[in-house]
Amino acid sequence: MSYEQSYLYKLRHSAAHLMAQAVTELYPSAKLSIGPPIENGFYYDIDFESPLKEEDLEKIENKMRELSNLKEPIVCRPAKDKEEAKKVILDETTNGQGPENALYKLQLLEAIPDGDAVTFYEQRATDKQGKEHAFIDLCRGPHVENTSEIKNFKLLNLAGAYWRGDVKNKQLTRIYGTAFETKDELEAYLHNLEEAKKRDHRVLGRELGLFMFSPRVGTGLPLWLPKGATLRHVMTDFLQKEQVKRGYEPVVTPHIANIKLYEKSGHIQTYRDKMFPFMEDEEKETYILKPMNCPFHIEIYQSQLRSYRDLPVRYAEFGTVHRYEQSGEVTGILRARGFTQDDAHLFVTPEQLQDEFIGVVDLMQTVLAKLGLKDFRARVGTKDPGSDKYVGHDENWVAATKAIMDACDVMKLEYEVSPGDAAFYGPKLDLMIKDALGREWQMGTVQVDYNLPERFELEYIGEDSKPHRPIMIHRAPFGSLERMIALMTEQYAGAFPFWLAPVQVAVLPIADRHNESAQQLADRLRDSVYDTRALRVEVDDRRETLGKKIRENQRHKVPFMLVLGDRDIEAGTVGVRHRERGDLGAMPLADCLKMILEEPDTTSDPA
Template sequence: MHVTLPDGKQLDLPQGATALDAARAIGPRLAGDALAATANGDLVDLMSPLPDGASITLITKKNPAEAAPLFRHSLGHVMSQAVGEFYRAKGYGPQDIKRGVGPSIENGWYQDFDLPEPLREEDLPEIERIMREIIGRGLDFSRREVSKDEALAQFPHDPYKAELIRELPDDEAITLYQQGDYVDLCRGPHFPNTGKLPAAFKLMSTSGAYWRGNEKNPILQRIYGVAFATGKELDGYLERLEEARRRDHRKLGRELELFTIDPMVGKGLPLWLPNGTVLREELSRFLKEQQFQRGYQGVVTPNIGNLDLFRTSGHYPYYAESQFNPIDVDDEQYMLKPMNCPFHVRIYASKPRSYRDLPVRLAEFGTVYRYEMSGELNGLTRVRGFTQDDGHIFARPDQLKKEFLDVLDLTVFVLKTFGMEDVRFRVGVRDPESDKYVGSPENWDTAERGIMEAVEEVGLPYAVEPGDAAFYGPKLDFIVKDVLGREWQLGTIQVDYNLPERFDISYVGEDGQDHRPVMIHRAPFGSLERFVGILIEHYGGDFPLWLAPRQVVVIPIADRHIPYAETLASEFKAAGMRAEVDDSANRMNAKVRTAELSKIPVMLIVGDQEEARREVSVRERTPEGHKERKGVDFAGLLAELGERVRTRD
């Protein structure tokens, strides 16, 4: 066999050769420095056989970050070995420790355990110490292919491993990896030796996790770790993590009284408190204004629908596992709506349409319901009931590109308004090997080509993601990076030739014949709940003035200044702004502190001098810190702040 090196040179090797064999063929020094390799662009370890004819690149200790998924996965195995040694010191045997899955993830890894007694958070430093000791032993990782019977015999005491092994296809290679006396079922890949693993790692936390994410299964103990190629990267990550904790939308949502999730109401069903309702309504008003200017018409649809509606659309049974069970009503079945689009299709079909009527643009802030497993629920970002800023455009084929570009422009404008300008674009297309998609291949080809041509026309770079399409059509997703460098999938635009076909909707063309419209599904925010959760963290609760639930607080220095303060607050309200007076018995400094903790953007302090001159002293929160102005004319300030709110500056 042969492989091709980055410089184009071919290297002849024995059949079944590994990346380590390739490194040795080049030279002993490279073999000693090698950590991993890529084969045809995929990360592989030094122990696995290379495919014949592969293009390979060797990764060495000079660039260890390129092998991050490998060293993180290997550290997960080291941690698993360390947990075994920790419990061995307590008198337990190998049969007492059972292990679930343990993959590498972004920035680190996790491993699930069924342990004889729970591991405490305060035990993690000791596990970490044992890990560093194992690394110091310089243990080689070895790889071994085994039969299904051999694999089952390796883990006679472990029902989780046995379940995974029995589900593996008979023709799939089963591999075991070993370092020292620790053996695990694993596809790999791994580092060659524990001594080459980076020291920049830390065990972060432990929590419960249902086996395979199913709440009907046992709860295992999950341990999370993070790892980086250098200590500097680890320190930077830990600093960002601390900042993320400070910005956590669940923490800020409680402190700023934005939302609550009440177990008596139900898991994943947020209750919007008055402050959060203001935030939600401001977002809705902002988008409704933009939609009105672009020719959308508002509609409202019910929260349940006849099951036949969703059978026709394909949402039932295609997404049956993520939907709530049907409800029996008289002699019919209904379902909590998982999507708004079938309702909008029926609104379109409610009267005859001419080619002159198109495009028809319908929009709704419609609440939908999805069954999410309890373990996956997370504040506002993963819920069971949420509101989509759904819009559906019914267009002639010749109008498709223009309508798509208009939606693209709207979505980019929305994200820029909130300072979310670090965006990448992902085109989700069908997986030709999957049978989950509905509609003809010709319609799919047309829709996929149309999205890519539109994106290319405006010069946006994009990546194609096979298998990421909706079941009825391809889509363009907006992947946004927030101030902490985390990526979120927010807005989406989908092109759909199939729902019009399934619902048999049409318009009368210039030729007097019936023609099929094309649908565009779009949601600039996506889920309003999820968008608000992300927005809280993006701003750290310091919302811009126009969006802040509490915009202005007037702080009287003494009780005699309260009437003047109330007069100013009334004038703000008359101008359409949210203002309040802190007439508590606290001293002025305490009032300022309370307003700071509540993240109110503008504080106005008034005393004798301000009242006599109809002025205010202004203390304003800004991204750069606090900005203070004394002796500010109130009328001028009212006009200034009103303009900033009006323009959403």
């Protein structure tokens, strides 16, 4: 059953009306417009005479509770036609404020096609003091049967919203709220909202020194700070090693290219609204900032004659691309205008397609396991039959879609089909990851593509000495470095697994006279080989109290803090603190090092 058919949907729809009723009782001059249920709750857009403040929400909530407690039925009241409906709106919904109060509702009524049924949400109650509460609102429903069902709700926040979404219209006040069937569900949701705020990668990214934005650089263009850049290096290093094991070869390609390349690839026809404005040089050649790496890798493939014995060819590149996301849609590094894909393109024969596809999915699963992301589902994005935003022949799409589904069946990987979620050149398999708060993120992707090889007339010479067309696989296990770092930051609330932590060990000298010993200890630790890499160690020799140094390194979620004072230097020990296990006391250096090197790669969820 879809959400739109569920009881929860009806409940939230009704809660929006209950809120509107409370608002009109408290603010009789407020003009109602629309109030639909949405994914996690509902909202209502209302035109207030004087601006509403966040503090006012509690008052509205209390009024809602009062109305809900009257336990009165909610009725669907039909109108004979639009003429009658207009009379109901003017006579019964304006709170004695005159026809101007019904301004938005009358426009909504007008938009209903003549002959269509017009119905109202109607609710009448009398309280103990004998006061009548009547509320009538133009609406198709569906609603719950009684206001007493609307018990577990919460008003969340205010936002501005233009009437009909048009900036030329008046800005209304949008009140967001949510409602659930049970108190427990509501509380769990509110708890997760609080957690999500604390874990917001934009907040943590700044606090942990991972990345920043500057208005002088531009919207959606992150600057990576030393700790964030270190994190990127560790992630790319890990993936590069996995790729070498699996027969990938590295390539590097430019950030811009001639428009001709993108005409050939089909980007100009189908992707133009996501591309930055074009550049023209003195010779009147047009250049484009690359939104995707594929055509470059295709050029490299095509630069020499290929035989079936050369295939599969697997070209990998951490390719930085730029896409012109609407400024309103840019969200930290989750949705940025410049980002780096862990991209690769495989050129394969039809016989190799299934094994190579399975190999890619296996790599993606290896990556997720290493990152500690265990909860995921697979989604096959197919073509939307009603859209013309795709390139290529139908038989190619059918073959590519079948190849993906067959490979999933061989792997016994369950998947859902999502029409309209394909890339413009082919269908794809996405891994959807559920984070610690139960939110879903679309991450790794693998695409099967018969169309770009055709557009570029790619070939290899087969065993029969005749030319054949290869099939392309596009894949990105992280999705992009930025997306994955955003997810990891929120998943772990900044406490990255040990192998990823930008600083793994902080050495804290107690006083200036311990600085030299601290540097020596740090050097010794850096020489220690952890998982084929040197440990990442920082000495915190700022002139701050030990307490402050500990608090700050703890806030930065540094896995180990090693405190060094007179007694430690004399005895050859070090005071060890672990970010999760707390103060572990003094221990000999050798024991401490052994413990650090044995630190597990995964981390318990610190929440």
